[in-house]
Amino acid sequence: MGGTMNGTKQQRRRGDTRQRIQDVALELFAEQGYEKTSLREIAERLDVTKAALYYHFKTKEEILVSIFEDLSRPLEDLIEWGREQPHTLETKQEIVRGYSEALAGAAPLFRFMQENQATVRDLRIGELFKTRMFGLRDILMDPEADLVDQVRCISALFTLHAGMFVLRDLEGDPEEQRAAVLEVATDLITQAHRGAEGAQSRS
Numbered sequence: 001m002g003g004t005m006n007g008t009k010q011q012r013r014r015g016d017t018r019q020r021i022q023d024v025a026l027e028l029f030a031e032q033g034y035e036k037t038s039l040r041e042i043a044e045r046l047d048v049t050k051a052a053l054y055y056h057f058k059t060k061e062e063i064l065v066s067i068f069e070d071l072s073r074p075l076e077d078l079i080e081w082g083r084e085q086p087h088t089l090e091t092k093q094e095i096v097r098g099y100s101e102a103l104a105g106a107a108p109l110f111r112f113m114q115e116n117q118a119t120v121r122d123l124r125i126g127e128l129f130k131t132r133m134f135g136l137r138d139i140l141m142d143p144e145a146d147l148v149d150q151v152r153c154i155s156a157l158f159t160l161h162a163g164m165f166v167l168r169d170l171e172g173d174p175e176e177q178r179a180a181v182l183e184v185a186t187d188l189i190t191q192a193h194r195g196a197e198g199a200q201s202r203s
Helices: 002-032 039-046 050-056 060-071 073-084 089-105 107-115 117-122 124-140 147-169 174-202
Strands: none
Touching (some): 002 039, 002 050, 002 060, 002 107, 039 050, 039 060, 060 073, 060 124, 073 089, 073 124, 089 107, 089 124, 089 147, 089 174, 107 147, 124 147, 147 174
């Protein structure tokens, strides 16, 4: 039994090291840019050898992809959940609310992605992010929606993105700002849903 406990403790310690590498790497990427950051600098700031860092990650891109996969897991769960739900307004509103929470939980990563768009485009996380966005869009958008309502659905997602960056410069309580952004995104989804229902009843 002692062996199992030790194993768990070691695993947890290893998990913590991995997380520390991710946190420090993201800090450095944000401070001086992804291109200008080396694995050696990440190791130095962590006060570990490059070999110790190498044990967990072989390249900078591996670190970034692992950060993206860990922080966007709630998004993946949300898309899976959404695909199994009926295409109701309640489902769509829940998706928007869940996405708002997922963005808030991964704020440092999405900020990095916003500020390093060229780098992100060239790396695998650009594709991963696009796939998740399309997944959300397909759940939110009705096949029979007209163009204006399709744009409303996409705008709801971009409203949540924009809220993370634009509102940082505004005075006020961040929670209130997030609630306001969520309200606008939910309004757009609601309008789009009602528009699609109207189109359905007319056809």
